[in-house]
Amino acid sequence: MICRSSLLAKSVARSISNNGFRRLASTKSLKETLQEVIPAKQEQLKKLKAEHSQAVVGEVKVENILGGMRGLKAMLWEASVLDPNEGIRFHGMTIPDCQQVLPPAPGGKEMTAESMLWLLLTGKVPTPDQSHQLSAELAEKGELPHFVTQLIDSLPKTLHPMTQLGMGVAALNHDSKFQAAYERGIKKPEYWTYTLEDCLNLIAKLPALAARIYRNVYHPERSLESVDKNLDLVGNYSNMLGFGQNEHLTEYLRLYIALHGDHEGGNASAHTAHLVGSTLSDPYISYSAALFALAGPLHGLANQEVLRWQMAMQKEIGDNITHENIKDYLWKTLRSGQVVPGYGHGVLRNPDPRFVALQEFCKTRPELQASPIIQLVQQTAEIAPDVLKEHGKTKNPYPNVDATSGCVLYHYGLTEFKYYTVIFGVSRALGALTQLVWARALGLPLERPKSYSMDALQKLIKN
Ligand SMILES: CC(=O)SCCNC(=O)CCNC(=O)[C@H](O)C(C)(C)COP(=O)(O)OP(=O)(O)OC[C@H]1O[C@@H](n2cnc3c(N)ncnc32)[C@H](O)[C@@H]1OP(=O)(O)O
Numbered sequence: 001m002i003c004r005s006s007l008l009a010k011s012v013a014r015s016i017s018n019n020g021f022r023r024l025a026s027t028k029s030l031k032e033t034l035q036e037v038i039p040a041k042q043e044q045l046k047k048l049k050a051e052h053s054q055a056v057v058g059e060v061k062v063e064n065i066l067g068g069m070r071g072l073k074a075m076l077w078e079a080s081v082l083d084p085n086e087g088i089r090f091h092g093m094t095i096p097d098c099q100q101v102l103p104p105a106p107g108g109k110e111m112t113a114e115s116m117l118w119l120l121l122t123g124k125v126p127t128p129d130q131s132h133q134l135s136a137e138l139a140e141k142g143e144l145p146h147f148v149t150q151l152i153d154s155l156p157k158t159l160h161p162m163t164q165l166g167m168g169v170a171a172l173n174h175d176s177k178f179q180a181a182y183e184r185g186i187k188k189p190e191y192w193t194y195t196l197e198d199c200l201n202l203i204a205k206l207p208a209l210a211a212r213i214y215r216n217v218y219h220p221e222r223s224l225e226s227v228d229k230n231l232d233l234v235g236n237y238s239n240m241l242g243f244g245q246n247e248h249l250t251e252y253l254r255l256y257i258a259l260h261g262d263h264e265g266g267n268a269s270a271h272t273a274h275l276v277g278s279t280l281s282d283p284y285i286s287y288s289a290a291l292f293a294l295a296g297p298l299h300g301l302a303n304q305e306v307l308r309w310q311m312a313m314q315k316e317i318g319d320n321i322t323h324e325n326i327k328d329y330l331w332k333t334l335r336s337g338q339v340v341p342g343y344g345h346g347v348l349r350n351p352d353p354r355f356v357a358l359q360e361f362c363k364t365r366p367e368l369q370a371s372p373i374i375q376l377v378q379q380t381a382e383i384a385p386d387v388l389k390e391h392g393k394t395k396n397p398y399p400n401v402d403a404t405s406g407c408v409l410y411h412y413g414l415t416e417f418k419y420y421t422v423i424f425g426v427s428r429a430l431g432a433l434t435q436l437v438w439a440r441a442l443g444l445p446l447e448r449p450k451s452y453s454m455d456a457l458q459k460l461i462k463n
């Protein structure tokens with residue numbers, strides 16, 4: 001009899017090799033592993049250019065130009081591809097695949113940010129040792145320079161946490177290795193190594209930066225833990241946020257941060273990092289720009305909006321939470337001309353598998369099943385799709401990841417929902433920065449699509 005885990009291992013190995021990667025037990029470092037996989041990718045690009053430059057893979061309709069480029073096949077993105085019905089795959093692997101094979105933190109069950117980063121960057125599943133070595137490397141680099149702590153501490157508490165995060169990340173470019181090397185006059189094939197160094201430095205410092213913002217804005221009376229060299233990235237983040245004793249929340253954050261890490265290239269934050277990075281801006285300012293795209297309510301800020309909206313619903317409905325009451329509140333939101341936050345998607349046409357994975361986490365823990373806010377989110381997810389279908393506008397009436405990501409944080413005591421997108425911002429660095437490394441390794445060009453005025457477009461249509 002073939003057991004489920006061996007079937008899964010085979011399917012994972014197959015999906016990885018489908019993407020041109022092989023899974024080998026290895027003791028190589030992250031940089032050595034990348035050095036090993038880069039030449040094959042460079043060769044693949046060279047071949048694509050030489051043999052298929054003129055192949056047609058789609059057409060551009062006026063609706064694409066007027067509709068926010070929805071559906072246009074126009075970007076190269078290595079680490080993940082989004083299927084409208086199945087959702088995201090990281091180098092061919094689904095979220096459940098990743099949950100099965102990516103190493104957790106010592107004593108934990110959920111995949112770590114480091115193991116997801118390793119997979120995104122290299123297309124390979126790291127061994128537990130490789131993942132722990134990366135944790136140690138990141139912890140070593142994790143403290144903030146003094147001028148950044150001074151900058152963050154000088155900001156008014158009333159400044160949105162996402163603005164503070166973007167400012168802090170931009171300021172870190174003071175120490176950019178890529179920028180310094182570019183000024184020295186390095187050659188193109190060397191770009192990726194300095195970019196990688198900046199990307200790892202930035203990912204390493206995000207927990208300390210994000211936790212400092214949380215402390216300053218919401219708990220100025222608390223002292224801040226320093227980076228613990230024995231913890232993984234998210235273990236440190238949770239610790240610095242003041243939740244280190246709550247193993248459930250720490251595990252949830254590991255899952256949250258791993259699965260928000262990448263969502264192919266066209267989403268607003270990833271695309272922004274790619275666009276800005278294509279000018280050879282360094283990774284810090286490229287990712288700072290991405291964070292300001294993430295901070296919009298149609299994108300990452302929706303997770304803050306979901307909590308705000310669900311709390312307002314709870315307040316209005318009171319204890320009498322019925323199917324009818326939730327339905328009425330949904331209609332009230334829609335009739336007032338607002339969107340229902342956490343529902344709909346630019347690409348997905350089914351429930352978001354990230355939503356499903358976070359809901360599964362809730363199902364494994366009785367205290368979460370008993371939580372009023374989590375119950376309300378679950379009930380809303382059962383009712384909203386039919387209401388949105390009847391409303392008839394959105395192409396996807398199902399929940400996206402933002403519909404559920406905040407309620408577990410809220411239940412475990414991280415109740416300041418204006419902060420939630422900062423956690424998303426710590427996560428999205430994994431994928432957006434991965435692509436910056438690949439963009440430099442592959443020598444991708446400046447991004448510069450063609451635009452038209454409406455007059456010019458009409459002329460084009462006539463001709
Ligand atoms: C991590 C993430 O970024 S996931 C997305 C997070 N954002 C949200 O949850 C906000 C709510 N959702 C939305 O606003 C949208 O579904 C988006 C922005 C995510 C996608 O936008 P689009 O690709 O333009 O969606 P779509 O093509 O289905 O939109 C068609 C119409 O339905 C409306 N619509 C889409 N979703 C919703 C919704 N949740 N509630 C009400 N109306 C909606 C759109 O506003 C649009 O109306 P319009 O014709 O009057 O402009």
Ligand SMILES: O=C([O-])CC(=O)C(=O)O
Nearest residue numbers: 263266267268346347400
């Ligand atoms: O893919 C998108 O457009 C939005 C999204 O879900 C993400 O960026 O995680």
